[in-house]
Amino acid sequence: MRNWCLFLILGIIWGCQGKENKRPSIYEGKINVAMDESIMPLIQAETDGYKMHYPKAGFETFVMPETQAVKWLLSDSMDVICITRLLNEEEMAIVNKREIKYIPAPMALDAVVLITHPDSDLKQLSLDELKDLFKGKGRKLVFDVGSSSNLNHVLNTLGIKEFDKDAVVAAGSNLKVFDFVKKDKSAIGFVGFNMISEKSNEGSVELRNSVKILSVDGIAPSKGTIVEQVYPFHRTIYLHTLGTAWGVENGFIRFACTKPGQLIAEKMGLVPYYAIPKEFYLSKEDLQ
Structure with missing residues:
Protein backbone atom coordinates (compact mmCIF):
# COMPACT_ATOMS: atom_id res chain seq x y z
CA MET A 1 0.00 0.00 0.00
CA ARG A 2 2.81 2.36 0.91
CA ASN A 3 4.55 1.63 -2.39
CA TRP A 4 1.35 2.36 -4.29
CA CYS A 5 0.94 5.72 -2.54
CA LEU A 6 4.58 6.57 -3.21
CA PHE A 7 4.17 5.89 -6.94
CA LEU A 8 1.01 7.99 -6.98
CA ILE A 9 2.76 10.96 -5.33
CA LEU A 10 5.74 10.68 -7.66
CA GLY A 11 3.41 10.51 -10.66
CA ILE A 12 1.67 13.71 -9.57
CA ILE A 13 5.01 15.46 -9.08
CA TRP A 14 6.32 14.36 -12.47
CA GLY A 15 3.04 15.39 -14.09
CA CYS A 16 3.25 18.87 -12.55
CA GLN A 17 6.85 19.23 -13.62
CA GLY A 18 5.91 18.24 -17.16
CA LYS A 19 3.23 20.92 -17.23
CA GLU A 20 5.67 23.52 -15.92
CA ASN A 21 8.17 22.65 -18.64
CA LYS A 22 5.53 23.36 -21.27
CA ARG A 23 4.98 26.92 -20.09
CA PRO A 24 6.06 29.59 -22.61
CA LEU A 109 13.05 54.51 -38.38
CA ASP A 110 13.62 53.64 -42.03
CA ALA A 111 12.80 55.15 -45.43
CA VAL A 112 12.14 54.33 -49.06
CA VAL A 113 15.09 55.44 -51.18
CA LEU A 114 15.04 56.35 -54.88
CA ILE A 115 17.95 55.02 -56.94
CA THR A 116 18.94 55.25 -60.58
CA HIS A 117 21.78 54.41 -62.97
CA PRO A 118 25.10 56.00 -61.85
CA ASP A 119 25.42 57.76 -65.22
CA SER A 120 21.87 59.08 -65.23
CA ASP A 121 21.42 62.82 -65.64
CA LEU A 122 18.92 62.82 -62.77
CA LYS A 123 19.98 64.16 -59.38
CA GLN A 124 16.64 64.78 -57.71
CA LEU A 125 12.88 64.66 -58.19
CA SER A 126 10.05 66.66 -56.71
CA LEU A 127 6.91 65.05 -55.31
CA ASP A 128 4.90 66.59 -58.16
CA GLU A 129 7.27 65.08 -60.72
CA LEU A 130 6.84 61.67 -59.08
CA LYS A 131 3.07 62.00 -59.26
CA ASP A 132 3.35 62.64 -63.00
CA LEU A 133 5.58 59.58 -63.44
CA PHE A 134 2.91 57.41 -61.83
CA LYS A 135 0.55 58.68 -64.51
CA GLY A 136 2.83 57.17 -67.14
CA LYS A 137 4.55 60.41 -68.12
CA GLY A 138 8.14 59.34 -68.56
CA ARG A 139 10.49 56.94 -66.81
CA LYS A 140 9.90 53.41 -65.53
CA LEU A 141 9.29 53.10 -61.79
CA VAL A 142 10.81 49.88 -60.47
CA PHE A 143 9.70 48.22 -57.21
CA ASP A 144 10.46 44.84 -55.66
CA VAL A 145 6.94 43.38 -55.94
CA GLY A 146 3.55 44.78 -56.82
CA SER A 147 2.13 44.84 -53.28
CA SER A 148 5.26 45.65 -51.32
CA SER A 149 5.60 48.09 -48.44
CA ASN A 150 7.84 50.26 -50.64
CA LEU A 151 5.10 50.79 -53.23
CA ASN A 152 2.32 51.19 -50.66
CA HIS A 153 4.30 53.72 -48.65
CA VAL A 154 5.18 55.84 -51.70
CA LEU A 155 1.58 55.82 -52.93
CA ASN A 156 0.26 56.78 -49.49
CA THR A 157 2.79 59.57 -49.12
CA LEU A 158 1.91 60.97 -52.55
CA GLY A 159 -1.81 60.54 -51.93
CA ILE A 160 -2.24 58.38 -55.03
CA LYS A 161 -5.25 56.06 -55.19
CA GLU A 162 -4.91 54.95 -58.82
CA PHE A 163 -1.94 54.91 -61.18
CA ASP A 164 -0.89 53.74 -64.62
CA LYS A 165 0.00 50.06 -64.15
CA ASP A 166 2.27 50.21 -67.21
CA ALA A 167 4.42 52.83 -65.49
CA VAL A 168 5.37 50.44 -62.67
CA VAL A 169 7.68 47.43 -62.97
CA ALA A 170 7.86 44.61 -60.39
CA ALA A 171 11.47 43.40 -60.48
CA GLY A 172 10.93 40.52 -58.05
CA SER A 173 13.11 41.63 -55.12
CA ASN A 174 15.06 44.61 -53.79
CA LEU A 175 18.30 43.21 -55.18
CA LYS A 176 16.70 42.84 -58.61
CA VAL A 177 15.67 46.50 -58.43
CA PHE A 178 19.38 47.36 -58.26
CA ASP A 179 20.09 45.09 -61.22
CA PHE A 180 17.29 46.68 -63.24
CA VAL A 181 18.39 50.31 -62.80
CA LYS A 182 22.04 49.43 -63.48
CA LYS A 183 20.97 48.21 -66.92
CA ASP A 184 18.39 50.90 -67.74
CA LYS A 185 19.39 54.56 -67.45
CA SER A 186 15.78 55.68 -67.74
CA ALA A 187 14.57 53.64 -64.76
CA ILE A 188 14.03 54.82 -61.18
CA GLY A 189 14.17 52.19 -58.45
CA PHE A 190 12.63 52.21 -54.98
CA VAL A 191 14.36 50.26 -52.18
CA GLY A 192 14.50 50.20 -48.40
CA PHE A 193 17.08 52.49 -46.78
CA ASN A 194 18.35 49.60 -44.65
CA MET A 195 19.53 47.85 -47.83
CA ILE A 196 22.30 50.46 -48.21
CA SER A 197 22.69 51.98 -44.75
CA GLU A 198 25.13 49.58 -43.06
CA LYS A 199 28.58 51.09 -43.63
CA SER A 200 30.40 48.14 -42.02
CA ASN A 201 28.80 45.62 -44.40
CA GLU A 202 30.66 45.14 -47.70
CA GLY A 203 27.53 44.01 -49.51
CA SER A 204 25.59 47.07 -48.39
CA VAL A 205 28.44 49.42 -49.36
CA GLU A 206 28.77 47.73 -52.75
CA LEU A 207 25.06 48.20 -53.44
CA ARG A 208 25.21 51.85 -52.42
CA ASN A 209 28.21 52.54 -54.66
CA SER A 210 26.66 50.78 -57.66
CA VAL A 211 23.84 53.30 -58.11
CA LYS A 212 23.02 56.99 -57.77
CA ILE A 213 20.79 57.95 -54.85
CA LEU A 214 18.26 60.65 -55.69
CA SER A 215 17.12 63.49 -53.48
CA VAL A 216 13.39 64.16 -53.13
CA ASP A 217 12.26 67.78 -52.98
CA GLY A 218 15.92 68.68 -52.52
CA ILE A 219 16.37 66.43 -49.47
CA ALA A 220 18.71 63.42 -49.56
CA PRO A 221 17.93 60.33 -47.47
CA SER A 222 20.20 60.06 -44.41
CA LYS A 223 20.00 59.20 -40.73
CA GLY A 224 19.72 62.91 -39.99
CA THR A 225 16.88 63.67 -42.42
CA ILE A 226 15.06 60.49 -41.38
CA VAL A 227 15.20 61.14 -37.62
CA GLU A 228 14.10 64.74 -38.23
CA GLN A 229 11.35 63.37 -40.51
CA VAL A 230 12.09 65.90 -43.24
CA TYR A 231 12.91 63.32 -45.91
CA PRO A 232 9.50 62.77 -47.57
CA PHE A 233 9.54 58.96 -47.61
CA HIS A 234 10.61 58.31 -44.00
CA ARG A 235 8.72 55.51 -42.23
Missing part, protein backbone atom coordinates in the same frame (compact mmCIF):
# COMPACT_ATOMS: atom_id res chain seq x y z
CA SER A 25 9.56 30.90 -22.07
CA ILE A 26 11.56 33.71 -23.61
CA TYR A 27 14.64 31.48 -23.38
CA GLU A 28 13.58 28.62 -25.61
CA GLY A 29 11.08 27.69 -28.27
CA LYS A 30 10.60 28.28 -31.97
CA ILE A 31 8.39 30.93 -33.56
CA ASN A 32 7.41 32.00 -37.08
CA VAL A 33 8.34 35.52 -38.18
CA ALA A 34 7.13 37.18 -41.40
CA MET A 35 8.58 40.34 -42.88
CA ASP A 36 8.50 42.50 -45.94
CA GLU A 37 11.53 41.86 -48.13
CA SER A 38 12.70 45.47 -47.89
CA ILE A 39 13.48 45.11 -44.16
CA MET A 40 14.82 41.56 -44.22
CA PRO A 41 18.47 42.52 -43.42
CA LEU A 42 17.41 44.22 -40.19
CA ILE A 43 15.22 41.37 -38.94
CA GLN A 44 17.87 38.79 -39.83
CA ALA A 45 20.36 40.72 -37.69
CA GLU A 46 17.85 41.02 -34.83
CA THR A 47 16.98 37.30 -34.80
CA ASP A 48 20.69 36.41 -34.93
CA GLY A 49 21.27 38.70 -31.96
CA TYR A 50 18.45 37.14 -29.97
CA LYS A 51 19.79 33.63 -30.60
CA MET A 52 23.22 34.71 -29.35
CA HIS A 53 21.59 35.64 -26.02
CA TYR A 54 19.22 32.67 -25.96
CA PRO A 55 20.68 29.77 -27.97
CA LYS A 56 17.63 27.55 -27.41
CA ALA A 57 15.35 30.00 -29.20
CA GLY A 58 14.66 29.46 -32.89
CA PHE A 59 13.07 31.41 -35.75
CA GLU A 60 11.41 30.27 -38.95
CA THR A 61 11.45 33.38 -41.17
CA PHE A 62 9.19 34.10 -44.12
CA VAL A 63 9.49 36.92 -46.66
CA MET A 64 6.21 38.18 -48.10
CA PRO A 65 4.32 41.40 -48.94
CA GLU A 66 3.07 43.17 -45.83
CA THR A 67 -0.62 42.68 -46.72
CA GLN A 68 -0.10 38.92 -46.77
CA ALA A 69 1.90 39.05 -43.53
CA VAL A 70 -0.99 40.80 -41.78
CA LYS A 71 -3.46 38.18 -43.05
CA TRP A 72 -1.25 35.40 -41.69
CA LEU A 73 -0.98 37.16 -38.33
CA LEU A 74 -4.75 37.59 -38.03
CA SER A 75 -5.31 33.93 -38.92
CA ASP A 76 -2.80 32.83 -36.24
CA SER A 77 -0.48 31.41 -38.92
CA MET A 78 2.33 33.74 -37.85
CA ASP A 79 3.66 34.56 -34.37
CA VAL A 80 5.35 37.86 -35.21
CA ILE A 81 5.32 40.08 -38.28
CA CYS A 82 7.54 43.04 -39.07
CA ILE A 83 6.08 45.68 -41.41
CA THR A 84 6.31 49.42 -41.95
CA ARG A 85 2.82 50.43 -40.86
CA LEU A 86 0.22 50.07 -38.16
CA LEU A 87 -2.82 47.86 -38.61
CA ASN A 88 -5.63 49.66 -40.43
CA GLU A 89 -9.22 50.05 -39.19
CA GLU A 90 -10.47 46.89 -40.88
CA GLU A 91 -7.61 44.82 -39.44
CA MET A 92 -8.03 46.35 -35.98
CA ALA A 93 -11.72 45.45 -36.04
CA ILE A 94 -10.74 41.79 -36.29
CA VAL A 95 -8.32 42.15 -33.36
CA ASN A 96 -10.88 43.98 -31.22
CA LYS A 97 -13.57 41.39 -31.98
CA ARG A 98 -11.30 38.72 -30.54
CA GLU A 99 -10.68 40.90 -27.45
CA ILE A 100 -6.91 40.50 -27.78
CA LYS A 101 -4.63 42.85 -25.89
CA TYR A 102 -2.63 44.17 -28.83
CA ILE A 103 0.14 46.76 -28.63
CA PRO A 104 2.21 47.58 -31.76
CA ALA A 105 5.94 47.91 -31.12
CA PRO A 106 7.84 50.57 -33.08
CA MET A 107 11.50 49.56 -33.29
CA ALA A 108 13.35 51.70 -35.86
CA THR A 236 8.60 53.54 -38.98
CA ILE A 237 9.28 49.81 -38.71
CA TYR A 238 6.84 48.00 -36.40
CA LEU A 239 6.77 44.56 -34.79
CA HIS A 240 3.31 43.02 -34.32
CA THR A 241 2.15 39.98 -32.39
CA LEU A 242 -1.20 38.73 -31.10
CA GLY A 243 0.53 36.46 -28.61
CA THR A 244 -0.12 37.33 -24.97
CA ALA A 245 2.10 34.70 -23.32
CA TRP A 246 5.61 35.62 -22.18
CA GLY A 247 7.25 33.40 -24.78
CA VAL A 248 9.84 33.89 -27.50
CA GLU A 249 7.53 36.15 -29.53
CA ASN A 250 7.19 38.76 -26.80
CA GLY A 251 10.74 38.17 -25.62
CA PHE A 252 12.01 38.92 -29.11
CA ILE A 253 9.94 42.11 -29.36
CA ARG A 254 11.26 43.29 -25.99
CA PHE A 255 14.81 42.49 -27.13
CA ALA A 256 14.42 44.41 -30.41
CA CYS A 257 12.93 47.46 -28.69
CA THR A 258 15.40 47.71 -25.82
CA LYS A 259 19.10 48.47 -25.76
CA PRO A 260 20.50 45.22 -27.30
CA GLY A 261 18.16 45.31 -30.29
CA GLN A 262 18.34 49.08 -30.67
CA LEU A 263 22.13 48.88 -30.87
CA ILE A 264 21.74 46.33 -33.68
CA ALA A 265 19.44 48.72 -35.55
CA GLU A 266 21.98 51.51 -35.07
CA LYS A 267 24.81 49.30 -36.33
CA MET A 268 22.70 48.56 -39.42
CA GLY A 269 22.77 52.29 -40.17
CA LEU A 270 19.16 52.86 -39.18
CA VAL A 271 17.75 55.19 -36.56
CA PRO A 272 16.74 53.34 -33.35
CA TYR A 273 13.23 54.29 -32.34
CA TYR A 274 14.20 54.57 -28.70
CA ALA A 275 17.05 56.81 -27.64
CA ILE A 276 20.17 54.98 -26.52
CA PRO A 277 21.99 56.83 -23.73
CA LYS A 278 25.65 57.36 -24.49
CA GLU A 279 28.33 57.64 -21.81
CA PHE A 280 31.59 59.49 -22.36
CA TYR A 281 34.64 59.69 -20.15
CA LEU A 282 36.69 62.84 -20.60
CA SER A 283 40.23 63.13 -19.27
CA LYS A 284 43.03 65.63 -19.71
CA GLU A 285 45.63 62.90 -19.28
CA ASP A 286 47.51 61.65 -22.34
CA LEU A 287 46.59 58.24 -23.65
CA GLN A 288 49.26 55.64 -22.91
